[in-house]
Amino acid sequence: MSGSLAIRVGLLAAAIGVAHVAHARLPVASPAEQGEPFVPRPEVARATSLGFAAVLADYYWLRAVQIVGGEPNPEHHGHLLGRFIDVVTTLDPWVSHPYRFAAVWMVEDEEAVRAANRLLERAIEYHPDDWRMHFYLGFNHFYYLGDNETAADALEPAVRLRGAPTYLSRLVARLRADREGLDTAEAFLRELLKSAPDPYAAAEYEKALDEIETERRARFLDRARERYRERNGRDIASVEDLVRGPSPVLERLPPEPNDWEWVLHEETGKIVSSFYMYRYEPHVAARANHGKEGEGS
């Protein structure tokens, strides 16, 4: 009896060992994880949810979160995220966070921003009392699409909503008047930073605020460059020319943090921080060129 038991235990151990060794040699990633993930059409997902739409929405939401958490440049996956969030919000349109998540990350290009805006319009339909949805929609129109009037129109209904910050009405007025946009962008971004939906988004807003600060200093240098041209009848050969010579136009260059410096961009000739290597331009078409400028330099 004890011999028989020992044989069985031995067989069990051997079987477990074989299974373990074989399993350890199998590829961990499933074929479904290779290449671009499959996202069903929202109406198909809804029709096949068979009463479990909420759980299915959670499943696609978690997959969208994994993209942002697992990719080094999640903003480059805006279209994919958009498809996930469209499915999530079709299955469960009363969700709140996924709409704002889409607004933060769907900024890859103009098409992605417009898709995010369509989702935000759905958000407003299901959350008519939530001023944040109007705020994100207004921000997208202003910051990425460069359409101040539409941004003001999108933001205006939020002014009357409960919980809306008091400065919203001033922001609407500023949108209708401020063409240059730096102050307006900063006001938007500071509010977005306060109510950032997640740490990743907060980091993006902080970066954008830093870009604005850098742009302010760069514009100060632009004005100095203009004075240099008027005074000397020629352009600067390097940014340091602004503080050199017998009659420099500036006493010193505005400091850049961590020893980054001001340089002339090789292709555009613009004064840029060596950290960014491009000038701040909020609109998506302009932002798309940032990558090209960076590659060229």
Added chain:
Amino acid sequence: MISPQRVSAIATNTVREAIRNKVLYVLLFFALVLISTGVLLSTLSYVERDRILQDVGIAAIRFFGAAMAIFLGVGLIHKEVDRRTIYTVLSKPLSRSEFLLGKYLGLVATLWLQMAVMGVGFAVTSWLSEAPLDAGHAYAIGLAGMEAALLAAVATMFSSFSTPLLSALFSVGIYLVGHLTRDLRELGAASGSEGTATVTSLLHRVLPDLESLNLSIQAVHGLPIAPAEVAFAVLYAVGYSAALLVFATILFQRRDFR
């Protein structure tokens, strides 16, 4: 004339028999595991964890409630025929209708007992995770119970004239279609064809509209749920189940057990 005492005796016996079924406990165990797994799943998201936790919990209750209703319902009559106990029972002063009704009510009582245990598991998990709980959750779980009762009626109806395997297939089919009838009606209305719209609208009326018993999204988001909506949903489930049972008794009356 149906005697409540005789129906009650059959129902009590059915509950006793059902709670001895070990498979039921396995299903209940998995349901409770899935409900508590919601805690783990919700940690994969950095926001709206309460929503994910409760979505999974209510879905588990609804899924296992429906699975148990079909699993137990399809064997309701067949077991009695298989073990030949039906001959003894029907030889007593008991009509076939009373027998069928008693079996069905016993099954529903068993299902509701199981779902109440799952409901307590859901409430405890929510409470421990500090997720909000209100009347909406009770409505959603209550209507899940009504959905299970309706599915039990479907399974009972099929089991009154068919084999367990076929009854299970038919019942699962009705369950799937029951969650699609609203989409079918919408598709028909959008098709632009009057004939298609009429057919899909008719299907929506005739087949069970199980989505009308699904308030899980509203409950989890804390959306207002009108008590009248819940009352009409309960009335719908009761009426539909009663119609199925009347139809089942007609079929069962004609069934030859030789």
